[in-house]
Amino acid sequence: MICCMLIPAVWFVGCAKQPAPITMDTTGVAPKVDFSDLAAVLEEVVDKKGYIETEKFEPLSDRLIRQLKLLAVTGPTATPGLFPDPEQRLAYWYNARTAWAMELAMRRHKSKLIRPDELGTITFPLDGRRMTLTEIDAKLNTTGGYHAVIAAPGSNLRRASLPEKPFDAKTIRVEIKTRFGAFVNDTERFVIDVATMEIRFPPVFWKYREEILADYARDGGGPQATLTTALLSQVSGSALRRLQDAVGYKCVENHQAGELVLVE
Structure with missing residues (x-):
């Protein structure tokens, strides 16, 4: 009996489908530009090297979800009046990528059925539609060029590091240049x-x-x-x-x- 049960299990893993799209209930969430929940998570959870401290993450996971729900109904497409300038749009996409890179990394940490190479193609609610990390990169390229894509934060050692605080529209151009150089100088990533x-x-x-x-x-x-x-x-x-x-x-x-x- 044991052997008969193991064979289908192996076949199922080998034929696993793409991870299901992520959904969120945003009922009652009003659009606004507010990254305070992300700020609280980053301050407590991300270390000096841009790593996520998983034990510290769990008590703050609800705050990240709250931030993601707000981002789902707010953005350059959903609420264009809140993001009239390119710098405001760049900061939005950087913060959105930060938040979703963290959430997806923690989902992978909890469920090994999600492969690391799938994280860029999992869809989630953002800016009034469904998007992926790869599609965020496309938006960054349109708004800020390849420098903005390369310097954008990620949750693996082939992308630039996660920040310790949210990005600000007033300083985003300088931060992109600084992060671009820091990426090249990072011996683990480059x-x-x-x-x-x-x-x-x-x-x-x-x-x-x-x-x-x-x-x-x-x-x-x-x-x-x-x-x-x-x-x-x-x-x-x-x-x-x-x-x-x-x-x-x-x-x-x-x-x-x-x-x-x-x-x-």
């Missing part, structure tokens, strides 16, 4: 392998390599530029020194799955 003389670019960088090279060429860069040399003018400080030390290294995409940024 891997430079001295032994193999390779720079293993995270997929989000690799996706926009042609755009990065095109920008470099428009600024007077040579036709033989590599992705490394094209990025030199876009970063400063220790991030610049990391790239300078790796000029001449082979540029490849990092195909290894990025671990979720969760700590017990």
